Amino acid sequence: MENENQNEPVISAIPLPPAVQPKAKMKWWKKILIVLFFLGVLAALAWYNLPGVLNLCCSRDSKLEYDSDLKLVKVDVPDSENGFFDLNEIKAESVYDPPLEGRPSSQFSLSYTYYGNPTPEPWNQQLVDEILAKNQPALDLFSAAAQKKSFQIPSFADPSAVDRNSAFIAMNSWRQLSRLQAIRALSFSYQGKTDEALEAAVNISELGHKIVNSNTEPVGGLVGISMLNLGAQTILKILPYATISTTTLEGIAGRLQIASNNKTGYQNMYKFDYQYQISDLPAQMKEALDSALADAKDEKTKKVLTNLYKPGFYYKPNESRNLYATLTRARIKGINNCSNDSFIENLYLQSQILQPRAKYTENAVGKTFFITFLLSSGYKTVYCRADMLNNVVLAELAIKNYKTQNGKLPNQLSDLFPNYLQELPADPYNRQTLHYNSQKQILYSVGQNGKDLGGSEGADWTQMENPTFKIGF
Secondary structure, eight states, rough: OOHHHHHHHOOOOOOOOOOOOOOOOOOOOHHHHHHHHHHHHHHHHHHTTTTHHHHHHHHOOOOOOGGGSOOOOOOOOOOBBTTTTHHTTGGGGEEEEEEEEEEEEEEEEHHHOOTOEEEEOOHHHHHHHHHHHHTTTHHHHHHHHHHHHHHHGGSSGGGGGSSOOOOOOOOHHHHHHHHHHHHHHHHHHTTHHHHHHHHHHHHHHHHHHHHTTOOOOOOHHHHHHHHHHHHHHHHHGGGGGOOHHHHHHHHHHHHHHTTTOOOHHHHHHHHHHHHHHHHHHHHHHHHHHHHHHHHHOOHHHHHHHHHHSSSSOOOHHHHHHHHHHHHHHHHTTTOOOOOHHHHHHHHHHHHHGGGGGGGOTTTTHHHHHHHHHHHHOOOOHHHHHHHHHHHHHHHHHHHHHHHHHHHHOOOOOGTTTTOOOOOOOTTTTTEEEEEEETTTTTOOOOOTTOOOOOOSSOOOGOOSSOOEEEEOO
């Protein structure tokens, strides 16, 4: 058995090849990290080149809007009917308006016509006569201008010629003369010359009305509105101290009613502002760029600034101009509404957050210029006060007339309609009838906040929450 076993072939074991080990799969979180890394690199490159990227993909401009409704109309006023030429003869140096002794910071005319002063300047008839006499030639020209049919600064008669090179007229002497005219009216009143006093006062309102309703720059419109206010307040000062005939009261009320129609003038102020701004926009852009380039520290910054002011994502000329048109239309539409304007408020709020988001803001350069216009060209506060004050005067004239004929004050304003008023005077802040309290003998407006507090106390109605006026007769 042993021999048989020894003769059998020996079979050796064949070594097997080593097993192929499967590759370890990359862990999922490593893949995410790699993707995030590459995305971060791409984001950093995009961020670094953000202006260029946005200019490539998002530089399409808007279509320029039709704006002929916002253009002023050319006017043609004959020189013989134009009060401008009378006022233009008045030179600033020819107006004698010295500071009062002991009050070097205040001119004579300002001291005597600041009607809200709780301690008004004591009336000095001798001083008044002296200063009025020295200003008689200028005051005669002021009265002549008020009596002319129209008012128009010739250089603004054709609005298409208005641009940044237009010459603006200095109007400070006109304002001084309007105050001197008010003092002249008060002087007549204190001397018992009531008709002359009211004539002088209403002339101020009439001239202000003509200036407001002309083609003039907003500064001129604001001068006209200041005259409207001054004329109205001067009439309020005269009414308590005089016995006035029904004929005179009705005549003054009729003229003041005409002078209160200033909607076209307020529209013109906004239209002039719009036209001036859009004609001036390219020049403003160039001036701003030149200023920024002068302050730039290196060539890279200068290159970035230059690119920002080129049409693209950050500056869209048509869209910029359309913003001006949109705002102007909104302001014109809101002329008859003196309550807070949500549209304008929203634009203002947007302006507060533009700066930190400018790098991501489409048309950021155009909007920045627009915001400057938004914040500097609102006139609603001024003309709403003028309209309210004018309506107070119309109401007081009617109340004075009623008392002259009936020996007592009306119980309510509706008693004045229709014999003394063709329509009840409105409060422009809520478009309801002006408020009247016969017991307190006051007229008042709810004011800009729109809250009816039953009237306010104080000497200066401009500082009251409810602008309130005492009926002193």
